[in-house]
Amino acid sequence: MKPHPAGATPMTISNDPLNLQAWKAGVTPPARFQSEVWQRIAARAPVRSRLLDGFFERLILLLPRPAFAMALGVASIGLGLGFGYTAATHARSAALQEGQALYMASINPLSHAASSLE
Amino acid sequence: MKKRLLLAVLTLIVAVLAGAIAFVACYHASVTPSCCRDHHPVAKELGWLQHEYHLSDAQLERIQQLHADFAPRCAEMCRRVGTQRARLAALIQAGHETSSEVAEALKATAALELECRQASLSHIYAVAAAMPPEEGHRYVSTMTAAIVAPGMPAGKAGNSAMSCDTNHPR
Numbered sequence: 258m259k260p261h262p263a264g265a266t267p268m269t270i271s272n273d274p275l276n277l278q279a280w281k282a283g284v285t286p287p288a289r290f291q292s293e294v295w296q297r298i299a300a301r302a303p304v305r306s307r308l309l310d311g312f313f314e315r316l317i318l319l320l321p322r323p324a325f326a327m328a329l330g331v332a333s334i335g336l337g338l339g340f341g342y343t344a345a346t347h348a349r350s351a352a353l354q355e356g357q358a359l360y361m362a363s364i365n366p367l368s369h370a371a372s373s374l375e
Numbered sequence: 376m377k378k379r380l381l382l383a384v385l386t387l388i389v390a391v392l393a394g395a396i397a398f399v400a401c402y403h404a405s406v407t408p409s410c411c412r413d414h415h416p417v418a419k420e421l422g423w424l425q426h427e428y429h430l431s432d433a434q435l436e437r438i439q440q441l442h443a444d445f446a447p448r449c450a451e452m453c454r455r456v457g458t459q460r461a462r463l464a465a466l467i468q469a470g471h472e473t474s475s476e477v478a479e480a481l482k483a484t485a486a487l488e489l490e491c492r493q494a495s496l497s498h499i500y501a502v503a504a505a506m507p508p509e510e511g512h513r514y515v516s517t518m519t520a521a522i523v524a525p526g527m528p529a530g531k532a533g534n535s536a537m538s539c540d541t542n543h544p545r
Contacts, residue, residue, distance in 0.1 A: 366491045
């Protein structure tokens with residue numbers, strides 16, 4: 258059997274040289290090996306994704322805080338009131354215009370006759 | 376971390392719900408005139424009238440009665456005008472010159488339209504009388520300009536002849 262290029266020694270539980278489950282490395286990695294690997298992965302990750310992750314982490318930490326939750330609630334209510342008022346103004350204006358047109362037509366027989374001929 | 380995530384999601388849900396409730400409450404509180412809420416055409420017409428001319432409920436009730444009384448007359452006049460206009464159109468399309476029959480039909484159509492305008496004007500005066508004086512005056516100006524004498528500027532009926540004279544090119 259050929260020696261492993263990294264200096265690993267195969268276990269003798271099985272004679273099968275491809276029994277990877279039983280195989281263990283005989284070399285111990287350097288102490289900072291794992292952290293260096295993660296640093297390299299982190300360095301290769303897209304900057305946008307890292308920023309997004311940071312933002313969501315920060316948001317998750319901030320949201321349960323009473324002051325932040327209260328501010329969010331107040332802002333949400335304010336937006337709701339603003340949009341509600343704007344939508345109501347538009348609806349009221351449209352309904353009034355429609356009401357005016359309907360009223361004018363309802364007391365004008367000539368407008369009815371004109372529309373009935375078309 | 377899981378607990379914080381749950382709290383954050385709950386906070387967001389509560390905030391969105393609060394915003395939605397605020398939206399619905401503000402919308403319903405702001406859409407005040409009955410014409411915006413009621414989808415019935417008559418309610419829309421009279422709702423607009425009440426809103427535009429600041430009518431009390433008693434005034435609106437009186438006007439509603441006048442409106443209901445005028446509706447069948449208006450429908451009958453509409454039917455007669457429609458028939459007369461159709462007859463006139465048929466005569467015009469059938470001939471190639473202004474025959475006496477076409478001339479008579481034109482006169483009859485004009486007379487009927489005049490009758491309709493007079494009926495509308497009577498109704499407008501009756502409705503205006505049920506309103507506060509200033510609002511009634513404004514109502515008459517607006518309605519006559521739109522219905523009885525289209526093209527006449529509202530509230531400037533007395534000056535229209537003078538302005539025509541002064542603007543005439545010499």
